[in-house]
Amino acid sequence: MKLILSDRPLQLDLNDQQEIRFIDLSTLKITNCVGCFGCWTKTPGKCVIRDDAPHVYPLIAQSDAVLYISRIRYGGYDTIMKTMLERAIPIQQAFIRIVDSETHHVQRKVAPKNAVILAYGADSKEEQNLFRQLVARNARNMNFEHFQVHFCTEDSLEAAVREEVKKWSGS
């Protein structure tokens, strides 16, 4: 499965809805992670907050290709995307393993991913570099086998998304 996770509405013509899922996070009700560890130690694999996030993180786990579209703030994901990523921790276990000589959480049934991040709103090279470093860290914690980060303006965003989706169709 392929997943497009966006922090804003996009006009996309997706022919094969089964293969590609598009989720506009801005239309969902997703509250902040409260750091209760319930998804690790009380109801393993399930978040105790029953809003829209439990519909999204299983899709993140299942997808072998993800396209994340997010505004950038202070070198990281802006609120909408970051809130969802924080709420996705039920796809990991509390337990720790060693990955590439670092300690990280054990993943549950999470498909290894090709990830493309389309980032907008980061004007300076400094902020872009910081974001690239962040995604490199995400790769270890979010099971990205390969990843690419592309920066674009808000105006060119939809065209950039279509371009990425076209690459999926050709793969």
Added chain:
Amino acid sequence: MERIMILNGSPRASKSNSRRYGAMVSACCKGKAEYFAITRQNHRQLAEQMERFSHVVLVFPLYADGIPVTLLNFFKTLEEYPPENKPVISVLINCGFLEYQQNDIAVEMVRFFCRENHYPFGSVLKIGSGEAILDTPFRFLVSGSIRKFSRSIMAQKYRTFHVSMPLTKKLFVKASTSYWTEYGRKNGITVEQMQTMEIEG
């Protein structure tokens, strides 16, 4: 006179390790520090209060490799309602992993915010194994680091510090497995249940 505002940016403020770390900083600052937790409702109030302080110490956990949404949203309010006199901002960050370096990107995010918004940047303390270290025999290592971190802020001689459990990675994995197993057991959950591979299953 130096006045220090300790701001807890953990989403689980009152039950957080960040609260405990904040209390330790406060104790080192000998009556010059005041503690506040960032909530969803108090961003404007905290931004106004900031005016009274010469220093801010942000205490927060690493969340998904970056700053938690709690702090991110506070920064956005602060950008909109900045204090007239900008305090020096220092960072005390903790992550549950052994490597304190996993906090680096989050620290750089705060530094970036400070640079963009013209806040002087102060000292940094990066804590690895921060979920459990306070309740282990290694607590004294954290106490020592927090003392040095706090002194550097008071003396305005800003530095970067770090601390973690002095364990090999393998031993850390073993110790953390015991920690989380016990955490689950207190909730009536077995190791096998915690290790389920099912998601929303």
